[in-house]
Amino acid sequence: MKLYKKILPLAVTLGLACSIESAVAKPNLNTLASYAKVEVSDLNDALKQAVYQQKIIDAITRPSEGKPWWQYRKIFITKSRISAGVKFYFENEKVLKQAENDFGVPAEIVCAIIGVETFFGKNMGTFRVLDALYTLGFNYPKREDYFSKEFANFVALKKRENWSYDEIKGSYAGAMGMGQFMPSSYLSYAIDYNQDGHVNLFTDKADAIGSVANYFKGHGWKKGHGIYYPCHVQNAKNLQALIDKKWDLTVDELYKSGITTKVNLTPNQKIRLFAFDLEDNTIGYAVGLNNFYTIMRYNTSPLYARAVYELSEFIAMDIDKEKQQKGVIVNHRSKKP
Numbered sequence: 001m002k003l004y005k006k007i008l009p010l011a012v013t014l015g016l017a018c019s020i021e022s023a024v025a026k027p028n029l030n031t032l033a034s035y036a037k038v039e040v041s042d043l044n045d046a047l048k049q050a051v052y053q054q055k056i057i058d059a060i061t062r063p064s065e066g067k068p069w070w071q072y073r074k075i076f077i078t079k080s081r082i083s084a085g086v087k088f089y090f091e092n093e094k095v096l097k098q099a100e101n102d103f104g105v106p107a108e109i110v111c112a113i114i115g116v117e118t119f120f121g122k123n124m125g126t127f128r129v130l131d132a133l134y135t136l137g138f139n140y141p142k143r144e145d146y147f148s149k150e151f152a153n154f155v156a157l158k159k160r161e162n163w164s165y166d167e168i169k170g171s172y173a174g175a176m177g178m179g180q181f182m183p184s185s186y187l188s189y190a191i192d193y194n195q196d197g198h199v200n201l202f203t204d205k206a207d208a209i210g211s212v213a214n215y216f217k218g219h220g221w222k223k224g225h226g227i228y229y230p231c232h233v234q235n236a237k238n239l240q241a242l243i244d245k246k247w248d249l250t251v252d253e254l255y256k257s258g259i260t261t262k263v264n265l266t267p268n269q270k271i272r273l274f275a276f277d278l279e280d281n282t283i284g285y286a287v288g289l290n291n292f293y294t295i296m297r298y299n300t301s302p303l304y305a306r307a308v309y310e311l312s313e314f315i316a317m318d319i320d321k322e323k324q325q326k327g328v329i330v331n332h333r334s335k336k337p
Protein backbone atom coordinates (compact mmCIF):
# COMPACT_ATOMS: atom_id res chain seq x y z
CA MET A 1 0.00 0.00 0.00
CA LYS A 2 1.65 3.09 -1.29
CA LEU A 3 0.42 5.50 1.35
CA TYR A 4 1.80 3.49 4.26
CA LYS A 5 5.25 3.47 2.67
CA LYS A 6 5.15 7.18 1.99
CA ILE A 7 4.07 8.32 5.41
CA LEU A 8 5.89 5.94 7.68
CA PRO A 9 9.41 7.36 7.24
CA LEU A 10 8.09 10.87 7.85
CA ALA A 11 6.37 9.80 11.05
CA VAL A 12 9.53 8.09 12.23
CA THR A 13 11.74 11.08 11.35
CA LEU A 14 9.51 13.41 13.29
CA GLY A 15 9.50 10.99 16.20
CA LEU A 16 5.75 10.92 16.28
CA ALA A 17 4.46 8.74 19.05
CA CYS A 18 1.64 7.25 17.12
CA SER A 19 0.82 3.96 15.50
CA ILE A 20 1.09 3.47 11.78
CA GLU A 21 -2.69 3.24 11.61
CA SER A 22 -3.31 6.56 13.26
CA ALA A 23 -0.56 8.21 11.21
CA VAL A 24 -2.39 7.24 8.05
CA ALA A 25 -5.87 7.02 9.48
CA LYS A 26 -7.10 9.64 7.16
CA PRO A 27 -9.95 8.99 6.58
CA ASN A 28 -10.52 7.98 10.19
CA LEU A 29 -11.21 4.28 10.44
CA ASN A 30 -13.26 4.54 13.63
CA THR A 31 -15.57 7.05 12.00
CA LEU A 32 -15.85 4.94 8.86
CA ALA A 33 -16.53 1.79 10.86
CA SER A 34 -19.39 3.35 12.79
CA TYR A 35 -20.73 4.98 9.62
CA ALA A 36 -20.91 1.64 7.78
CA LYS A 37 -21.70 -0.42 10.89
CA VAL A 38 -18.65 -2.66 10.53
CA GLU A 39 -15.70 -3.36 12.83
CA VAL A 40 -12.43 -1.45 12.47
CA SER A 41 -10.83 -4.87 12.07
CA ASP A 42 -13.03 -5.47 9.00
CA LEU A 43 -11.71 -2.26 7.49
CA ASN A 44 -8.14 -3.16 8.33
CA ASP A 45 -8.60 -6.57 6.79
CA ALA A 46 -9.89 -4.92 3.60
CA LEU A 47 -7.02 -2.39 3.60
CA LYS A 48 -4.51 -5.22 3.87
CA GLN A 49 -5.94 -6.86 0.75
CA ALA A 50 -6.41 -3.66 -1.25
CA VAL A 51 -3.93 -2.70 -3.95
CA TYR A 52 -3.32 0.85 -5.08
CA GLN A 53 -3.81 1.17 -8.84
CA GLN A 54 -2.41 4.20 -10.60
CA LYS A 55 -4.62 3.41 -13.62
CA ILE A 56 -7.65 4.29 -11.50
CA ILE A 57 -6.27 7.71 -10.56
CA ASP A 58 -5.40 8.26 -14.21
CA ALA A 59 -8.94 7.36 -15.25
CA ILE A 60 -10.63 9.69 -12.79
CA THR A 61 -8.29 12.62 -13.42
CA ARG A 62 -8.43 12.33 -17.20
CA PRO A 63 -9.74 15.68 -18.32
CA SER A 64 -13.43 15.32 -18.97
CA GLU A 65 -13.90 15.46 -22.69
CA GLY A 66 -17.07 17.46 -22.33
CA LYS A 67 -18.42 16.09 -25.58
CA PRO A 68 -21.21 18.01 -27.27
CA TRP A 69 -24.53 16.17 -27.30
CA TRP A 70 -24.35 15.07 -30.92
CA GLN A 71 -21.03 13.31 -30.31
CA TYR A 72 -22.10 11.82 -26.98
CA ARG A 73 -25.30 10.53 -28.60
CA LYS A 74 -23.35 8.49 -31.14
CA ILE A 75 -21.82 6.39 -28.36
CA PHE A 76 -25.15 5.24 -26.97
CA ILE A 77 -27.83 5.59 -29.61
CA THR A 78 -26.67 2.89 -31.98
CA LYS A 79 -28.48 0.20 -33.94
CA SER A 80 -26.61 -2.52 -32.08
CA ARG A 81 -27.52 -1.12 -28.65
CA ILE A 82 -31.16 -0.71 -29.64
CA SER A 83 -31.45 -4.24 -31.01
CA ALA A 84 -29.62 -5.67 -27.99
CA GLY A 85 -32.19 -3.76 -25.89
CA VAL A 86 -35.08 -5.33 -27.75
CA LYS A 87 -33.52 -8.77 -27.34
CA PHE A 88 -32.98 -8.11 -23.62
CA TYR A 89 -36.62 -7.07 -23.35
CA PHE A 90 -38.04 -10.21 -24.94
CA GLU A 91 -35.70 -12.45 -22.94
CA ASN A 92 -36.81 -10.81 -19.71
CA GLU A 93 -40.30 -9.61 -20.57
CA LYS A 94 -42.05 -11.26 -17.67
CA VAL A 95 -39.82 -9.78 -14.99
CA LEU A 96 -39.67 -6.37 -16.71
CA LYS A 97 -43.49 -6.28 -16.75
CA GLN A 98 -43.52 -7.35 -13.12
CA ALA A 99 -41.14 -4.51 -12.23
CA GLU A 100 -43.26 -2.07 -14.22
CA ASN A 101 -46.20 -3.17 -12.13
CA ASP A 102 -44.41 -3.16 -8.78
CA PHE A 103 -42.43 0.08 -9.16
CA GLY A 104 -44.17 2.03 -11.91
CA VAL A 105 -41.03 2.26 -14.04
CA PRO A 106 -41.50 1.41 -17.74
CA ALA A 107 -39.65 -1.65 -19.02
CA GLU A 108 -37.92 0.38 -21.73
CA ILE A 109 -36.42 2.76 -19.15
CA VAL A 110 -34.96 -0.13 -17.15
CA CYS A 111 -33.65 -1.66 -20.41
CA ALA A 112 -32.11 1.68 -21.44
CA ILE A 113 -30.31 2.13 -18.11
CA ILE A 114 -28.81 -1.36 -18.27
CA GLY A 115 -28.01 -0.74 -21.95
CA VAL A 116 -26.20 2.55 -21.38
CA GLU A 117 -24.42 1.38 -18.23
CA THR A 118 -23.05 -1.97 -19.36
CA PHE A 119 -24.45 -2.88 -22.79
CA PHE A 120 -26.81 -5.31 -21.06
CA GLY A 121 -24.21 -6.84 -18.81
CA LYS A 122 -21.44 -7.11 -21.37
CA ASN A 123 -19.12 -4.47 -19.87
CA MET A 124 -19.44 -4.49 -16.12
CA GLY A 125 -15.86 -3.42 -15.43
CA THR A 126 -12.61 -5.24 -14.81
CA PHE A 127 -11.19 -3.52 -11.72
CA ARG A 128 -11.32 -5.16 -8.34
CA VAL A 129 -13.91 -3.00 -6.58
CA LEU A 130 -11.83 -3.18 -3.43
CA ASP A 131 -8.85 -1.65 -5.27
CA ALA A 132 -10.98 1.02 -6.94
CA LEU A 133 -12.52 2.23 -3.70
CA TYR A 134 -9.26 1.98 -1.78
CA THR A 135 -7.36 3.88 -4.46
CA LEU A 136 -9.93 6.68 -4.61
CA GLY A 137 -10.90 6.68 -0.94
CA PHE A 138 -7.40 6.70 0.51
CA ASN A 139 -5.17 8.15 -2.20
CA TYR A 140 -7.25 10.78 -3.92
CA PRO A 141 -7.90 13.63 -1.46
CA LYS A 142 -10.29 15.44 -3.76
CA ARG A 143 -12.96 12.75 -3.46
CA GLU A 144 -11.71 11.08 -0.30
CA ASP A 145 -14.84 11.71 1.72
CA TYR A 146 -17.17 10.08 -0.80
CA PHE A 147 -15.00 7.16 -1.81
CA SER A 148 -13.78 6.24 1.68
CA LYS A 149 -17.43 5.96 2.73
CA GLU A 150 -18.12 3.79 -0.31
CA PHE A 151 -15.08 1.72 0.66
CA ALA A 152 -16.61 1.16 4.10
CA ASN A 153 -20.02 0.44 2.55
CA PHE A 154 -18.35 -2.11 0.30
CA VAL A 155 -16.79 -3.80 3.32
CA ALA A 156 -20.26 -4.01 4.89
CA LEU A 157 -21.75 -5.32 1.65
CA LYS A 158 -19.04 -7.93 1.21
CA LYS A 159 -19.79 -9.15 4.72
CA ARG A 160 -23.53 -9.19 4.12
CA GLU A 161 -23.26 -11.03 0.81
CA ASN A 162 -20.43 -13.28 1.96
CA TRP A 163 -18.27 -12.34 -1.02
CA SER A 164 -14.52 -12.62 -1.35
CA TYR A 165 -12.78 -9.42 -2.36
CA ASP A 166 -11.17 -11.12 -5.34
CA GLU A 167 -14.40 -12.08 -7.06
CA ILE A 168 -16.04 -8.65 -7.19
CA LYS A 169 -15.09 -6.58 -10.22
CA GLY A 170 -16.49 -3.25 -11.37
CA SER A 171 -15.74 0.11 -12.92
CA TYR A 172 -12.72 2.22 -11.97
CA ALA A 173 -15.07 4.09 -9.62
CA GLY A 174 -16.26 0.90 -7.93
CA ALA A 175 -19.67 0.62 -9.61
CA MET A 176 -20.97 -2.93 -9.80
CA GLY A 177 -23.18 -5.19 -11.84
CA MET A 178 -25.49 -4.74 -14.81
CA GLY A 179 -26.81 -1.42 -13.52
CA GLN A 180 -23.45 -0.28 -12.07
CA PHE A 181 -24.53 0.27 -8.47
CA MET A 182 -22.16 1.93 -6.02
CA PRO A 183 -21.96 0.07 -2.69
CA SER A 184 -24.28 2.56 -0.92
CA SER A 185 -26.95 2.02 -3.61
CA TYR A 186 -26.37 -1.72 -3.55
CA LEU A 187 -27.00 -1.70 0.20
CA SER A 188 -30.08 0.54 0.01
CA TYR A 189 -31.77 -0.24 -3.31
CA ALA A 190 -30.58 -3.58 -4.66
CA ILE A 191 -33.15 -6.32 -4.14
CA ASP A 192 -33.42 -10.08 -4.43
CA TYR A 193 -36.13 -9.88 -7.05
CA ASN A 194 -36.12 -13.56 -7.99
CA GLN A 195 -36.10 -14.51 -4.31
CA ASP A 196 -33.26 -16.99 -4.46
CA GLY A 197 -31.72 -15.68 -1.25
CA HIS A 198 -28.99 -13.58 -2.89
CA VAL A 199 -28.88 -10.04 -4.18
CA ASN A 200 -26.87 -10.60 -7.31
CA LEU A 201 -26.66 -7.71 -9.76
CA PHE A 202 -23.89 -9.38 -11.75
CA THR A 203 -25.54 -12.43 -13.27
CA ASP A 204 -29.09 -12.37 -11.96
CA LYS A 205 -31.05 -10.39 -14.52
CA ALA A 206 -34.19 -10.37 -12.41
CA ASP A 207 -32.29 -8.83 -9.50
CA ALA A 208 -30.67 -6.24 -11.78
CA ILE A 209 -34.03 -5.29 -13.31
CA GLY A 210 -35.88 -5.11 -9.99
CA SER A 211 -33.05 -3.15 -8.40
CA VAL A 212 -32.90 -0.50 -11.14
CA ALA A 213 -36.68 -0.08 -10.93
CA ASN A 214 -36.53 0.06 -7.14
CA TYR A 215 -33.78 2.69 -7.31
CA PHE A 216 -35.94 4.78 -9.63
CA LYS A 217 -38.98 4.50 -7.42
CA GLY A 218 -36.85 5.42 -4.41
CA HIS A 219 -35.58 8.49 -6.26
CA GLY A 220 -38.98 9.91 -7.09
CA TRP A 221 -40.05 8.31 -10.37
CA LYS A 222 -43.73 9.02 -10.98
CA LYS A 223 -45.63 6.31 -12.80
CA GLY A 224 -47.14 7.42 -16.10
CA HIS A 225 -45.65 10.92 -15.96
CA GLY A 226 -43.75 12.56 -18.80
CA ILE A 227 -39.99 12.66 -19.01
CA TYR A 228 -38.70 15.01 -21.66
CA TYR A 229 -40.14 17.37 -24.29
CA PRO A 230 -38.40 19.38 -27.00
CA CYS A 231 -39.36 23.05 -27.10
CA HIS A 232 -39.33 26.02 -29.45
CA VAL A 233 -37.53 29.09 -28.26
CA GLN A 234 -37.99 31.52 -31.12
CA ASN A 235 -38.65 34.98 -29.70
CA ALA A 236 -38.00 33.72 -26.21
CA LYS A 237 -36.85 36.16 -23.55
CA ASN A 238 -34.10 35.55 -20.98
CA LEU A 239 -33.21 32.12 -22.31
CA GLN A 240 -29.96 31.84 -20.39
CA ALA A 241 -31.59 33.01 -17.15
CA LEU A 242 -34.20 30.29 -17.53
CA ILE A 243 -31.51 27.66 -18.11
CA ASP A 244 -29.63 28.91 -15.06
CA LYS A 245 -32.66 28.41 -12.85
CA LYS A 246 -32.15 24.68 -13.22
CA TRP A 247 -34.94 22.83 -11.37
CA ASP A 248 -36.37 26.05 -9.94
CA LEU A 249 -38.11 26.73 -13.22
CA THR A 250 -41.85 26.16 -13.60
CA VAL A 251 -43.96 25.45 -16.67
CA ASP A 252 -45.75 28.79 -16.16
CA GLU A 253 -42.48 30.73 -16.26
CA LEU A 254 -41.41 28.81 -19.33
CA TYR A 255 -44.55 29.68 -21.26
CA LYS A 256 -44.54 33.31 -20.04
CA SER A 257 -41.10 33.77 -21.52
CA GLY A 258 -42.43 32.82 -24.96
CA ILE A 259 -41.13 29.25 -25.14
CA THR A 260 -43.60 26.72 -26.47
CA THR A 261 -43.89 22.96 -26.45
CA LYS A 262 -45.87 20.81 -28.87
CA VAL A 263 -47.69 19.06 -26.07
CA ASN A 264 -49.17 21.32 -23.42
CA LEU A 265 -47.39 20.65 -20.16
CA THR A 266 -49.29 20.62 -16.88
CA PRO A 267 -48.84 24.06 -15.28
CA ASN A 268 -47.12 24.68 -11.93
CA GLN A 269 -44.82 21.70 -12.12
CA LYS A 270 -41.07 22.16 -11.80
CA ILE A 271 -39.06 21.54 -14.92
CA ARG A 272 -35.58 22.26 -16.21
CA LEU A 273 -34.61 23.78 -19.53
CA PHE A 274 -31.64 22.26 -21.34
CA ALA A 275 -29.62 23.33 -24.37
CA PHE A 276 -28.03 20.56 -26.42
CA ASP A 277 -25.39 21.09 -29.12
CA LEU A 278 -26.48 19.62 -32.42
CA GLU A 279 -24.35 18.45 -35.30
CA ASP A 280 -25.29 21.34 -37.62
CA ASN A 281 -23.96 23.88 -35.10
CA THR A 282 -27.41 24.79 -33.89
CA ILE A 283 -28.77 24.26 -30.41
CA GLY A 284 -31.73 22.09 -29.55
CA TYR A 285 -33.76 23.11 -26.51
CA ALA A 286 -35.81 20.77 -24.41
CA VAL A 287 -37.34 20.53 -20.98
CA GLY A 288 -36.94 17.73 -18.51
CA LEU A 289 -39.77 16.89 -16.13
CA ASN A 290 -39.70 15.20 -12.75
CA ASN A 291 -38.89 11.80 -14.25
CA PHE A 292 -35.95 13.25 -16.16
CA TYR A 293 -34.71 14.51 -12.81
CA THR A 294 -34.96 10.95 -11.50
CA ILE A 295 -32.78 9.69 -14.37
CA MET A 296 -30.28 12.39 -13.36
CA ARG A 297 -30.24 10.92 -9.85
CA TYR A 298 -28.68 7.85 -11.45
CA ASN A 299 -26.06 9.97 -13.19
CA THR A 300 -26.04 13.75 -12.90
CA SER A 301 -25.15 14.46 -16.52
CA PRO A 302 -28.02 15.84 -18.67
CA LEU A 303 -26.36 14.14 -21.64
CA TYR A 304 -26.62 10.83 -19.85
CA ALA A 305 -30.28 11.38 -18.98
CA ARG A 306 -31.13 12.34 -22.56
CA ALA A 307 -29.25 9.30 -23.91
CA VAL A 308 -31.20 7.01 -21.58
CA TYR A 309 -34.48 8.64 -22.56
CA GLU A 310 -33.80 8.43 -26.30
CA LEU A 311 -32.52 4.89 -26.13
CA SER A 312 -35.65 3.91 -24.19
CA GLU A 313 -37.88 5.44 -26.87
CA PHE A 314 -36.08 3.61 -29.69
CA ILE A 315 -36.19 0.33 -27.78
CA ALA A 316 -39.91 0.81 -27.05
CA MET A 317 -40.64 1.56 -30.71
CA ASP A 318 -38.87 -1.58 -31.90
CA ILE A 319 -40.52 -3.71 -29.20
CA ASP A 320 -43.91 -2.51 -30.43
CA LYS A 321 -42.97 -3.20 -34.04
CA GLU A 322 -41.89 -6.71 -33.21
CA LYS A 323 -45.05 -7.32 -31.21
CA GLN A 324 -47.20 -6.09 -34.06
CA GLN A 325 -45.41 -8.41 -36.44
CA LYS A 326 -46.33 -11.23 -34.08
CA GLY A 327 -49.93 -10.07 -34.18
CA VAL A 328 -49.96 -8.72 -30.62
CA ILE A 329 -52.17 -5.68 -30.05
CA VAL A 330 -49.98 -2.88 -28.71
CA ASN A 331 -51.44 -0.35 -26.31
CA HIS A 332 -50.50 3.25 -26.92
CA ARG A 333 -48.07 4.42 -24.27
CA SER A 334 -49.52 7.65 -22.95
CA LYS A 335 -47.64 9.83 -20.51
CA LYS A 336 -48.95 12.68 -18.42
CA PRO A 337 -47.05 15.71 -19.67
Ligand SMILES: [Ca+2]
Pocket residue numbers: 191192193194195196197198199200204207
Ligand atom coordinates in the same frame (compact mmCIF):
# COMPACT_ATOMS: atom_id res chain seq x y z
CA1 LIG B 1 -31.56 -13.09 -6.48
